[in-house]
Amino acid sequence: MRRRWLFGDQLGPAFLDAPDQPVLMIEAHSVLRRRAFHRQKAHLVLSAMRHRAAELGDRVVYLTTETYREGLAQIEEPLDVVQPTSWAALHLVDRLAAERDLQRLPARGYATSRADFARWADARGGKRLLMEDFYRDARRRLDVLMEGAEPVEGRWNFDADNREKPPKTATLGLAEPWWPTEDDIDAAVRDDLDRLEREGVRFVGEDAPRTFAVTRTEALAALDDFIEHRLPTFGRYEDAILTGDRWMAHSLLSAPVNLGLLEPHEEVDAAVEAYRDGAAPIAAVEGFVRQVIGWRDYIWHLYWYLGEDYRTMNHLQAEVDLPAWFTDLDPAGTEAACLSWALTSVRESGWAHHIPRLMVLGNYALQRGWSPQQLTDWFHRSFVDGYDWVMVPNVVGMSQHADGGVLATKPYVGGGNYINTMSDHCGNCVYDPKVRVGETACPFTAGYWMFLHRNRDRLAGNHRLTRSFTSLDRLSDLDQLIADNPDLT
Numbered sequence: 256m257r258r259r260w261l262f263g264d265q266l267g268p269a270f271l272d273a274p275d276q277p278v279l280m281i282e283a284h285s286v287l288r289r290r291a292f293h294r295q296k297a298h299l300v301l302s303a304m305r306h307r308a309a310e311l312g313d314r315v316v317y318l319t320t321e322t323y324r325e326g327l328a329q330i331e332e333p334l335d336v337v338q339p340t341s342w343a344a345l346h347l348v349d350r351l352a353a354e355r356d357l358q359r360l361p362a363r364g365y366a367t368s369r370a371d372f373a374r375w376a377d378a379r380g381g382k383r384l385l386m387e388d389f390y391r392d393a394r395r396r397l398d399v400l401m402e403g404a405e406p407v408e409g410r411w412n413f414d415a416d417n418r419e420k421p422p423k424t425a426t427l428g429l430a431e432p433w434w435p436t437e438d439d440i441d442a443a444v445r446d447d448l449d450r451l452e453r454e455g456v457r458f459v460g461e462d463a464p465r466t467f468a469v470t471r472t473e474a475l476a477a478l479d480d481f482i483e484h485r486l487p488t489f490g491r492y493e494d495a496i497l498t499g500d501r502w503m504a505h506s507l508l509s510a511p512v513n514l515g516l517l518e519p520h521e522e523v524d525a526a527v528e529a530y531r532d533g534a535a536p537i538a539a540v541e542g543f544v545r546q547v548i549g550w551r552d553y554i555w556h557l558y559w560y561l562g563e564d565y566r567t568m569n570h571l572q573a574e575v576d577l578p579a580w581f582t583d584l585d586p587a588g589t590e591a592a593c594l595s596w597a598l599t600s601v602r603e604s605g606w607a608h609h610i611p612r613l614m615v616l617g618n619y620a621l622q623r624g625w626s627p628q629q630l631t632d633w634f635h636r637s638f639v640d641g642y643d644w645v646m647v648p649n650v651v652g653m654s655q656h657a658d659g660g661v662l663a664t665k666p667y668v669g670g671g672n673y674i675n676t677m678s679d680h681c682g683n684c685v686y687d688p689k690v691r692v693g694e695t696a697c698p699f700t701a702g703y704w705m706f707l708h709r710n711r712d713r714l715a716g717n718h719r720l721t722r723s724f725t726s727l728d729r730l731s732d733l734d735q736l737i738a739d740n741p742d743l744t
């Protein structure tokens with residue numbers, strides 16, 4: 256049996272063909288020297304790799320080098336490798352395969368195969384690749400929450416029952432999520448990262464006790480805990496933000512699943528079982544299943560299907576550099592309560608749930624015309640679950656509309672009213688979400704109108720924005736708005 260070269264996001268048992276397969280792992284530090292990653296992200300990946308190596312014992316050759324090439328040069332025997340998760344790593348593998356005996360195997364760790372996705376997308380002529388259609392196709396094909404040919408309880412989509420405004424309480428009142436206990440491997444990783452910092456390697460964000468699972472056992476414990484304590488509330492407040500409750504009812508499973516420690520079907524099976532046992536309502540379970548075999552797989556496959564140049568798209572010609580306070584995760588850089596809170600969440604944990612990502616951080620960048628490529632890089636480096644495959648479509652496509660509408664038919668741009676409805680931030684803010692000009696103008700409200708004004712020609716053909724442009728034309732204070740926001744014209 257060939258020795259399997261495992262990348263740092265291929266750590267679960269599904270990435271090996273047999274329990275006794277020999278393994279190669281390479282901890283390549285040049286990656287850390289090139290870009291400033293969140294300290295907790297660096298910790299998470301190194302800790303996960305070293306924990307996996309400890310489990311594999313003498314079956315693994317574990318090398319710490321500057322580059323992958325340096326590591327591979329030390330191994331002469333034939334190798335194979337599961338398809339890596341970025342275009343850059345794929346090209347590296349293909350170049351190496353031309354030089355030595357290295358076989359590339361199909362990707363693992365996703366619910367839909369590449370062939371099934373291609374069949375689905377090609378049947379649409381590569382157009383109108385809507386997530387909802389893909390998700391229904393996956394539900395049928397994988398027979399998840401189905402009764403024969405029909406969805407259980409007669410509906411594919413329970414969004415109308417989900418996505419409520421936040422409650423008037425400070426938290427959702429759920430038990431604390433499952434947290435790991437650090438061990439000697441974490442201590443050694445922390446020492447190594449401290450040493451790298453002393454040698455000049457730059458990180459962003461704060462160091463803190465590890466929050467996310469790094470082993471298969473931990474990942475299964477985190478999954479069990481979510482299913483029992485949080486899943487029943489999952490859908491209801493999926494889109495809400497509470498200042499005092501960072502985690503709300505989210506699963507916190509993106510990091511371990513993206514490390515390869517959990518298979519998406521395991522998450523889905525556990526959620527469906529809770530539904531069948533009457534332990535979680537259909538709206539919550541369908542909402543979660545939609546995220547895992549819908550959104551996650553859809554994003555993964557689009558990354559490959561849309562090709563390598565997709566990442567460079569910039570339909571709205573957004574060229575502004577990201578400011579230093581944002582890239583440094585400095586919440587004091589803004590007085591906007593919602594933005595400062597979201598940056599604090601990223602600074603302290605390398606994580607925020609999808610609404611702060613999309614409707615606060617991404618929305619703010621979109622309104623200000625920040626470079627989608629710089630923003631993709633920022634998200635990738637700053638979030639514990641960020642990998643190239645997941646950041647490129649989520650940021651370039653979903654968040655920044657830089658693909659001109661391939662992924663989302665309408666830009667995810669919203670004013671302060673949206674944030675005021677879906678969070679409890681505005682009451683604690685120096686700005687007023689209803690005000691668009693003057694001292695107390697909410698930067699999201701002003702930014703929303705300025706976004707429409709600036710991009711009118713580029714978005715003129717988008718029928719879903721017709722009403723927004725009609726409202727823009729009715730603004731009595733557009734001149735004042737423009738005068739107040741010279742940077743956003």
Ligand SMILES: Cc1cc2nc3c(=O)[nH]c(=O)nc-3n(C[C@H](O)[C@H](O)[C@H](O)COP(=O)(O)OP(=O)(O)OC[C@H]3O[C@@H](n4cnc5c(N)ncnc54)[C@H](O)[C@@H]3O)c2cc1C
Pocket residue numbers: 504505506507508509510512513543546547550551552554607608609610612613617634635638640641642645646649650653654
């Ligand atoms: C701008 C932006 C950037 C994002 N970057 C990432 C990223 O780098 N890595 C990442 O895993 N997710 C990313 N997401 C998706 C989503 O925000 C996170 O998966 C989620 O917040 C992680 O927390 P959770 O595990 O508690 O998720 P939950 O809310 O519990 O959702 C369950 C699972 O669904 C999956 N999921 C849901 N939506 C997506 C999606 N759009 N893309 C991929 N997986 C999804 C995740 O695996 C997640 O664990 C991004 C979303 C946006 C809008």
Ligand code: SF4
Pocket residue numbers: 590591592593594670671672674675680681682684685686687688697698699700
């Ligand atoms: S008023 Fe505006 S800036 Fe302040 S919290 Fe609300 S949406 Fe954010």
